[in-house]
Amino acid sequence: MIRAHSVESVRAAEAAAMAQLPEGELMSRAALGLAEVAAARLADTDGTTVVGLIGAGDNGGDTLYAVAHLAESGFACAVVLVPASGREGVHAAGLAAAEAAGVMVHEAAGAAAAAAEVVAEADVVLDGIVGIGGRPGLRPDAARLVDAVDDDAWVIAVDLASGLDPAGEEGEDDAVWANETVTFGTPKPVHLLPAGEAATGRLTVVDIGIDVDDVPPAVERLTWDDVAGLWPVPGSGDDKYSRGVLGVVAGSEAYPGAAVLTTTSAAEAGVGMLRYVGTPTPVGLVHQAVPEAVVGDGRVQAWVVGPGLDTDADDSDARTQLDAARAALASDLPVVVDAGGLALVEGRRDVPTVLTPHAGELARLLTRLEAAAQGTDDATSAAPEPGPSTDDARSSVNRPAEVTADDVKADRLGHARRLVALTGATVLLKGATTLVVTDGEPVRSQADAPPWLATAGAGDVLSGVIGALLAAGLTPHDAASLGAMVHGVTADRVSGGGPLRALAVAHGIRPTVRDLLARGRSAPS
Numbered sequence: 324m325i326r327a328h329s330v331e332s333v334r335a336a337e338a339a340a341m342a343q344l345p346e347g348e349l350m351s352r353a354a355l356g357l358a359e360v361a362a363a364r365l366a367d368t369d370g371t372t373v374v375g376l377i378g379a380g381d382n383g384g385d386t387l388y389a390v391a392h393l394a395e396s397g398f399a400c401a402v403v404l405v406p407a408s409g410r411e412g413v414h415a416a417g418l419a420a421a422e423a424a425g426v427m428v429h430e431a432a433g434a435a436a437a438a439a440e441v442v443a444e445a446d447v448v449l450d451g452i453v454g455i456g457g458r459p460g461l462r463p464d465a466a467r468l469v470d471a472v473d474d475d476a477w478v479i480a481v482d483l484a485s486g487l488d489p490a491g492e493e494g495e496d497d498a499v500w501a502n503e504t505v506t507f508g509t510p511k512p513v514h515l516l517p518a519g520e521a522a523t524g525r526l527t528v529v530d531i532g533i534d535v536d537d538v539p540p541a542v543e544r545l546t547w548d549d550v551a552g553l554w555p556v557p558g559s560g561d562d563k564y565s566r567g568v569l570g571v572v573a574g575s576e577a578y579p580g581a582a583v584l585t586t587t588s589a590a591e592a593g594v595g596m597l598r599y600v601g602t603p604t605p606v607g608l609v610h611q612a613v614p615e616a617v618v619g620d621g622r623v624q625a626w627v628v629g630p631g632l633d634t635d636a637d638d639s640d641a642r643t644q645l646d647a648a649r650a651a652l653a654s655d656l657p658v659v660v661d662a663g664g665l666a667l668v669e670g671r672r673d674v675p676t677v678l679t680p681h682a683g684e685l686a687r688l689l690t691r692l693e694a695a696a697q698g699t700d701d702a703t704s705a706a707p708e709p710g711p712s713t714d715d716a717r718s719s720v721n722r723p724a725e726v727t728a729d730d731v732k733a734d735r736l737g738h739a740r741r742l743v744a745l746t747g748a749t750v751l752l753k754g755a756t757t758l759v760v761t762d763g764e765p766v767r768s769q770a771d772a773p774p775w776l777a778t779a780g781a782g783d784v785l786s787g788v789i790g791a792l793l794a795a796g797l798t799p800h801d802a803a804s805l806g807a808m809v810h811g812v813t814a815d816r817v818s819g820g821g822p823l824r825a826l827a828v829a830h831g832i833r834p835t836v837r838d839l840l841a842r843g844r845s846a847p848s
């Protein structure tokens with residue numbers, strides 16, 4: 324598991340460590356680790372020149388000391404001081420160390436064009452403008468220097484790419500775009516969240532001796548080595564029922580294939596038993612494609628409701644299927660709700676529930692549920708006066724604004740949290756980085772899949788895997804995040820760098836889980 328800690332936690336851990344160590348020791352360790360990474364990249368790229376961009380805080384201090392090390396190692400080094408106050412504005416001891424090592428010092432203030440020329444010459448750029456003390460966005464003078472960086476230069480962000488929100492909550496277009504980031508002590512949320520992950524590049528954590536082992540993380544990411552500990556492996560006393568029976572209400576006359584994809588992936592994930600509830604065409608397809616599935620209602624331990632479900636269909640078969648979907652949602656059993664099933668969610672969920680929207684579905688669901696919640700509040704708290712104008716007033720005053728898919732994309736975590744607050748469910752928000760958000764748990768953030776996975780039917784496969792894990796007894800948080808991870812890793816294997824189709828991902832789940840479990844068995848304990 325990769326764990327990222329909040330800025331507050333990092334500052335507290337740093338303070339505790341500093342109290343035990345000589346002054347400057349943490350910065351000196353950070354700078355040494357940073358210089359080692361930079362030296363390795365210079366060697367990899369046959370680079371010779373290093374330029375550090377130096378801001379006003381300790382992030383600039385780290386960078387000054389690192390550049391001093393690199394100068395002592397024989398590289399041609401310069402720094403550009405970004406603050407308007409020049410030398411006065413930066414870490415004094417770090418600047419003295421850099422100058423003593425022969426580093427060329429340039430001030431951007433009053434000499435922006437000359438400073439930009441220096442930056443443009445660099446093979447490796449160390450971005451020490453701001454770190455965890457930074458606010459999102461770059462000031463214009465810093466942005467001009469960043470624009471001057473050569474396209475072929477290797478950009479190493481110190482602690483985090485300057486301009487990003489360290490908490491990873493606010494998106495920011497105006498930030499350094501790093502090839503890699505060298506961070507200190509522990510990852511920060513921005514490194515794992517959609518708002519900052521792309522600009523972070525490759526992430527290296529330098530151990531500077533701060534202790535966060537017992538500090539709750541803000542964000543987590545499952546890795547391959549977590550699978551063996553979480554995946555439900557049957558024991559000799561198990562039977563198909565004790566391993567978990569999954570009921571699937573999916574597919575329709577309009578979208579029959581979704582039923583095949585969801586049941587196939589649940590079977591591939593090794594569910595104890597599968598029950599399938601659908602209309603005639605998908606029933607026929609499931610019979611053929613997944614002979615293991617039992618058609619019809621019955622006792623189950625968890626449900627998947629919604630892939631390919633047509634909530635507008637009105638024939639008697641469809642009505643029967645929709646009744647089964649509503650009954651599954653009204654039961655006290657854990658449920659994964661996807662696609663068409665999301666339209667059937669009415670508000671708070673008091674049973675273990677995973678909602679798996681993409682950005683557009685999350686926007687629609689939030690808009691509908693927030694309007695409904697508002698209507699209830701009005702109805703209960705406004706104690707309307709009798710009279711003809713009351714309804715009009717209620718419909719126009721305080722109605723929540725419509726949420727769009729673009730709103731969600733601009734702040735994925737914030738919107739996922741809003742849906743969690745409204746429903747109490749675990750929300751899995753799909754995207755290049757998939758977020759799994761549960762009240763009271765660290766956010767799980769998985770980025771295992773190649774962009775090829777953005778293909779029709781991939782979500783149906785995901786819900787089948789998560790359903791199989793819920794039926795086996797995993798918590799919604801673990802089932803959703805482990806399901807997302809295995810789905811993404813499988814897609815990566817199946818793609819091999821080229822196109823993939825959803826059914827191939829479903830068929831890839833079984834060998835992927837087998838290999839990940841074998842990895843766990845061979846790992847040193």
Ligand SMILES: NC(=O)C1=CN([C@@H]2O[C@H](COP(=O)(O)OP(=O)(O)OC[C@H]3O[C@@H](n4cnc5c(N)ncnc54)[C@H](O)[C@@H]3O)[C@@H](O)[C@H]2O)[C@@H](O)CC1
Pocket residue numbers: 334337338341349350351353378379380381382383385452453454455456457458459460461462465481482483486507531
């Ligand atoms: N606290 C510690 O013990 C350690 C801190 N370290 C380094 O110290 C950094 C944190 O240092 P600081 O707290 O001094 O903060 P930063 O160096 O991150 O930045 C704070 C300074 O930048 C300015 N600033 C903030 N947002 C800005 C923006 N958008 N554009 C331009 N200037 C902006 C602020 O006015 C302030 O002067 C870490 O990221 C890490 O690199 C490391 O040396 C390891 C030890």
Ligand SMILES: [K+]
Pocket residue numbers: 382450451452453454480481482483484485
């Ligand atoms: K930085």
